[in-house]
Amino acid sequence: MTTVFTLGNSDGERRCTAACHDATGPVCACLCGGRFHGAARKPGGVEEALQEAGEQFLASLKAEDPESYHAILRAVDRQRQLALPMGGAR
Numbered sequence: 001m002t003t004v005f006t007l008g009n010s011d012g013e014r015r016c017t018a019a020c021h022d023a024t025g026p027v028c029a030c031l032c033g034g035r036f037h038g039a040a041r042k043p044g045g046v047e048e049a050l051q052e053a054g055e056q057f058l059a060s061l062k063a064e065d066p067e068s069y070h071a072i073l074r075a076v077d078r079q080r081q082l083a084l085p086m087g088g089a090r
């Protein structure tokens with residue numbers, strides 16, 4: 001079962017999972033607030049919903065907190081460089 005994201009605090013942990021992604025009813029009781037509700041049944045599925053959510057998050061972060069936005073981009077670049085095989089891309 002794919003978990004899109006998890007939120008936890010001292011009261012426990014909640015997850016957005018296939019129970020939400022495969023849902024057919026109109027009401028979402030998940031912590032995602034409906035963003036991924038029934039997404040597996042739509043064209044593009046959960047993967048496309050995740051892509052859209054990520055793009056919207058980065059766009060709002062760029063507008064509201066450019067410093068954090070650029071810090072995330074630098075971290076992603078570093079992660080990509082670490083993922084390259086020895087000697088880097090040629």
Ligand SMILES: [Zn+2]
Nearest residue numbers: 016020030032
């Ligand atoms: Zn959900």
